[in-house]
Structures are given as structure tokens and as C-alpha cells.
Amino acid sequence: MNKKYIFIILAALLIPLINGCNKKPANKALIITGQNNHDWKLSSPVLGQILEETGLFSVDIMTTPQQGGDMIKFNPDFSRYKLVVLDYVGDPWSEKTNSEFVDYVKNGGGVVVYHASCMAFPDWKEYNEMTGLGGWMNRNEKDGPYVYYVGNQLIFDTTRGPAGSHGDAHEFEVRTRNTGHPVTKGLPVRWMHGTDELYQQLRGPAKNMQVLATAFADTSFKGTGRNEPVLLALEYGKGRIFNTLLGHAGEGGGPAMQCTGFIVTLQRGAEWAATGAVTQIIPADFPTAAAVVLRPGIREITTCEAFEMITDYDIQKSTRYYTQIQAAISDAAGDEKKLSGLEKKMVKVLKNNKATAEAKKLMLRELSWMGSDYCIKPIKELVNVPELKDEAEFALERLGK
Amino acid sequence: MSEKTSRREFIRRSAVIAAGAFVIPEIIPSPAMGMGGRTAPSDRVVIGAIGTGSQGMANMRDFLRLKDAVQFVAVCDVDSARLNRAKMMADNANKNQDCRTYADFREFLEKETPDAVSIALPDHWHGIIYTEAVNKKLHVYGEKPISRTIKDGQTIVEAVKKNNIIWQTGSWQRSQAHFHRGAELVINGRIGKISKIVVGLPDGGRSIGTPPVKEVPPELNWEMWLGPAPKAPYRGVSHWDWRWILDYSGGQLTDWAGHHIDIGNWGAGLEYTGPVEISGKGVYPPEGIYNAPVEYDFTCRYANGIEMRVANASRLEHGMGTTWYGDLGWIHTDRGNVLTASNPEILKEVIGENEIHLYKSQNHWQNFVDCVRSGNQAIAPIEPAYRAISVALLGEMAMATGETIRWDPDKEEIIDNPRAARLLSRPYRKPWTLPTV
Structure with a gap:
């Protein structure tokens, strides 16, 4: 057979394969940002890229009005999405938006709460039940217990005191606490995370919440000396919430967001929140106890x-x-x-x-x-x-x- | 009668004579201490040390702590600073300056004729030096793990059997009362029929990346340190930290296999066999010269249905140590005198006269010396040590290949998997070869 014809036949065979790769992602995700005491202009695009890299999500990024703006205008149609990602700390939303968001989650919508978003909406009861743990914004014992590990035991500590702080940013080891949850199943039990703020002394309702991973807040970095939660999985109504306290943004994401451990746990957490299961395999470049692994371009190297x-x-x-x-x-x-x-x-x-x-x-x-x-x-x-x-x-x- | 036995008898007879203050030439240091009710020096086991790093020196100290048990006459190391330290220790004990030093084990084995030798080397040297020492009919106190590869291990076992010498593995946990007690309760069925053994070994540590090539320190013979291992530039990593590099060792997994896997086998009666199927997963450092797994989790199935899971401690409920699970409960044992059970009453059980009494030793080094004198088998003989490290090495192979490996524990062969079978040995760099037995 003529070589040219073989080429054509092969090309014809490849077309459906190529189409298969370009298939539209099954899930729509909405990132909400626009106000934050962190640089949301750095973090939101990176979050979007991380989600799209999975091939499972197409991402819309929606910004709220600026601080002091008219929040009535902010009224996304949550029902169009399988996943809502919060990169937001700012003015309260309208009551209508709040109640639509609560309905969305109650009816099975997925949510990812990213880093500083755990401090948002201190007075919105339902939101705090979704995040499980939060900090700052005058949170204290009225908002719920401190939650941390001592040895292998999860402690709910009702001692009075303020919620939320962090020591100096540094590389730290994350300890996978729940190896049976879809998000963390198969992960190394110990892995190094890129330089990040390690949130500590968080408090909240902590109901229907599983602590998936912790990190030891070393006192030499002004830490509490406790094993503080860093990844949480929650259920609210029929909805699922993945709360990652990691990922303080820098240029291009910075080491905290470029950390393969952050990227992969976010991708898995997002899929779980959106669908209830995780189909992604754990990539070869997931970090270990030996060293931090960064993906400067966020994307996995094939x-x-x-x-x-x-x-x-x-x-x-x-x-x-x-x-x-x-x-x-x-x-x-x-x-x-x-x-x-x-x-x-x-x-x-x-x-x-x-x-x-x-x-x-x-x-x-x-x-x-x-x-x-x-x-x-x-x-x-x-x-x-x-x-x-x-x-x-x-x-x-x-x-x- | 072997040459060795006759030599031992000669020593024993000499001891009797020495009580009459006769001095035996050749190996006896000048201050003859045979008088005043003390053991005659000639009744001490004349011993040499090959490998005088931290573990080698620790063993020397443990031998010298015994009352009138050994006399170190020669030491050997590729690091002259460490060699000198070992000589000083021996000379201090001998109260003279006569301990001989060797930079090359071949010269040591050619010139020296001690009763025994204490060997503590990086794993990649075990195949050659253990076999050569045993071929010279020396009794050996040898550090775990027995070998870096299964092929090396098989050769050493064969050499020990053929030469009929006393072998003591440095698996000293066997000589600790609580490990012994745990294993003895298990083997006598106090937790019923055993279905599972879980072995927790340490997690791996931090990477150091790839340090730059450095000048070799003048005291270290780097070429000889590498020996049969692939040629590698010196990057400041040799003593102690060799264990994190797969060319020399297998990390925490192979370092500790000779302890907690060995204890697991001892209690479950598996010390003279091996698993039939091995599968699992390792977590390797993302980069750098340390490439041994930092996490590992594999399961071995034995022909009698027992399952052994070996994993880094952070993955396990009981953490470090050995846990046996039977149909009546579990027993967990670890260092630091840890011996716990699902029901504490189990630990009060008395082992009857007609039940199985495992070999009892109260001091691992004394046990070796006693056995060299008596000709009895030591508490940690060669084959169980080989079987213990085989479990780790088969696990290492399963993790590296990603395959479920099938193993014939009688023929000691990989079944139907030529790729994995290639990992049974590591080719030696020329001119080194594994000695024949």
C-alpha cells in the first residue's frame, strides 16, 4: 500500500481520539472573587488553571462589586454550576444571594473554600457551618471549639480565646490524617508543602467535618506547637465542601500554590465536592516527606x-x-x-x-x-x-x- | 573434624593449662591475665573487627563490656581515622599497643587467624566480605541486613552451612526479654491461629538534594568504600547516610527488616520460609541522591495463608514494631520494653513445660561468645536473617516494578516474571565478584 494512504488512514483513525481529548469538561465551576485581604488577582487565575488542568472542569471567574459597592447586583445563578470556589473575603452578599447559595449547597452543590476564604462572613451562620473552621473577624469561643490533633487524637478544645493566626511562612510537613477519604486516599502519609502561611487556632462549628490533613505549627516559626488542620471535608445538606487552608498566593501562585501537594489536593477536593468521587490518579510528582515539589507552570509534566x-x-x-x-x-x-x-x-x-x-x-x-x-x-x-x-x-x- | 573445631578445642585445653600460668604464644598479649581467678586470655575468643564505623564500634564496645569474653587483635576499615579509633579501643582493653590494623579486608583475612570476626559494613559490601570471612572458617557476628540482594544472601547462607561456623546476626532484639516473650506467647497459640502480622518500620527522612562533588577526605579510601557498587563521585555522603542510597542499601525498610520482620517471623514460625506473593507501593523522594523509599506499604502472603504487611510506622495503627493478629486477639511489641495485647490477661499466661520454648538469650554478644566456645547455634542464625531481609527485598522489588511478585520460598526463585528476577542480584563493578562457596 502506498505510504500516503497509510498516513491518511492513520490520520482518520486519530481524529476521534483527538476529539476525545478535546471533549468539553463535564463540570462547570464558578470561582467567586473580587474582594479579599489577599491578592485575589494573583490567586484566582491560578485556581482556575488548577481546576481546568484536570480536564474535568470548565471555569468561570466572577468578581463581586468592589468593597462598599452594591451587592444587590451580585447574584450568580449557582444552579448552573457543579462547583463554586470561594476566593473571597469581603462585604456580605445580599440576603437573596446568601439564601440561594445555601439552597445550592443543600441541594447537592459542591464548594471549595480556599485559604483566606475561611475568614469570610463571620456572621453568616450557614456559611460557617459549611466551612467548619474559620478565623479572625472577631471569631472566638462563641463560634465553636479549637480543633487540632494531639498524637493520633482529634481534640475539640472549648477554651476561651480568639480564632485565627499564623506564624512566619515556611515550608512544612503535612500529615495525611484520613487515608480512607476519596480526596486523600493513596496520598503519602507525610509530605512537604511549599513555603506557606500555616493557619492555626481556627474555630468553628466543626460539624459533619472530617480533618483530612494537619501540619505541625512549629513554635520556632511562631506556631502554636499543635497539629493544626489544613484540609477539611464537610457535608452540608446534600452538598459537599472541601476547605483547603493552604495556598497563600504569590507571583505565579508562589511556592504555596505551585506546590504539587496543594494543586493535587485542590483538584481532588474539587472533584469530590462536585461529584462525590475522585477519579484522578495521584501523579508521580506528588511530594513526599523527603522534599517539596513545585510545579512552576502549575501544569503536570507529561x-x-x-x-x-x-x-x-x-x-x-x-x-x-x-x-x-x-x-x-x-x-x-x-x-x-x-x-x-x-x-x-x-x-x-x-x-x-x-x-x-x-x-x-x-x-x-x-x-x-x-x-x-x-x-x-x-x-x-x-x-x-x-x-x-x-x-x-x-x-x-x-x-x- | 574441621580445622576450626580442633582449634577451638586447642583453645579450651589451653585454658586449663593457663590456669597453671603457662603462657601460650602467638596470640596472647604480654600482660598475661590468667592468674588471680580470672579467665585466662587464651580462653577468650580472639576476635577481629571489619568495619569500625558507628555500628562496628558499638559492637566492639558491647563485646568488651562482657567480662573476659573477647580479645580484639586486629581491626580493619577503609577510613584511617575510624580505624585508629578502633585500635585505641582494642589497645585500651588489651592494655597494650598490639592491635593490628588493616585498610584492606583481603589482607586482614589473609594474615589474621582469629576465632571470630565482628563485621559491620554498608550493605553493598556484605555479599563479598561475609562470604570470604565464612570461607576462611571464621565465626561471624554480622550486622543486619544480611545482604543487599537475595543472590548475595543465598551465597552467604550457603557458605555458612558449608563451613559449619557459628553465625550471629546483629538482630539483638531477639536477646531482649519482651520481644522473646511476645514471640513465645504467639508461637504457643495464646492469640489463637495467626492470620496477620503487621510490621511497622521507620518513615524515611528529608532529602539533601544533590550536593556538589567534593574532595575525598584524606582518611577515606573512597574507591575501596565503593568497592563492588557502581562508580560514583564523592559528594560528602558515605558513613551512616549510605543507607538512603539504593546502590548501597534500601533505606529504613532494609535497615530495620532484620529487627521487626525477624521478630514477626520468629513468633509466627516463619523464620525458615518466605512469602509466596508480594505486592505493594512505595513513595520515593522526588529527587536528589537519596533515592530509597520514604514510605512503603506492601503485603506478603505466606503459603499457610498468613499475611504480613510491612509499612512505615506513620501508616499504621500501632506504629513501630511487630503486631501479630490471631483469632483470639493481638500482641504488639516494640523497642522500649513495649509488649501490649488486645487483652492484658494474655500477657500473664504461663508457657507450660511441654510447650514451645524459644531460644533464650539475655545478651546478644555474650550469646555469640558462648556459642563460639560451645559450638552451639547462636540465637540469630543465618537463615532466619536471610529470610527476614528477603521479605524486605521482595517488597522493594514489588514496589519498583509495580508488579505482584510470586516467589517460591523453597526453590527461592521468582515465578514467571523475568523482569523482577533480574532484580535478585546487582552486578558488581569490576574487578569485584561474589566469591564462590
């Missing part, structure tokens, strides 16, 4: 891109993309087609004159156990390269060649 980046890989700077390739290999377990695809990409690195010796060494190490006959010849050729000789021999010996 395995294909990781292969390109590993080509000019500098061991002094980062082994991150290598780690991602390792994870892709173990994820492909049992799938010969996928494994063979990965092997071909690794061999391509071996043959690439521009790839560094370090990159090739790492590929050789993976091929040493997962390679097939396909990689033998290219590996044998590297035995003659002095700086790769050892690793090439290592691989060949393991491969039994």
Missing part, C-alpha cells in the same frame, strides 16, 4: 516531556524527571505495550548525541531490569564510551547478555 527534559539533565540540579520516568515504568507494570513504548524512549536517550552521560546512566539503570532484546545493541555500543562503560556493563550483565 512522561513525554520528562524524556525531553532528561536529555539535558544535570544531576546537580534535579533528578526529578528521572523519578517521574521511574514512576511511569512502575505504573506501566503488566502492560507490555506501554513498557515497550517506554523502552523505546529510553533507547532514544541512549542514542541522542545531545543527551548527557548522567541521563544515559539513569536510562541504563532502568533498562537493566525492564529492557528487552530491543535495547541490547544500543547498550553494547555504549560499552566503548569510557564514562558509560561501567553502567553499560552493569545493564548487560543484568539482562543476561
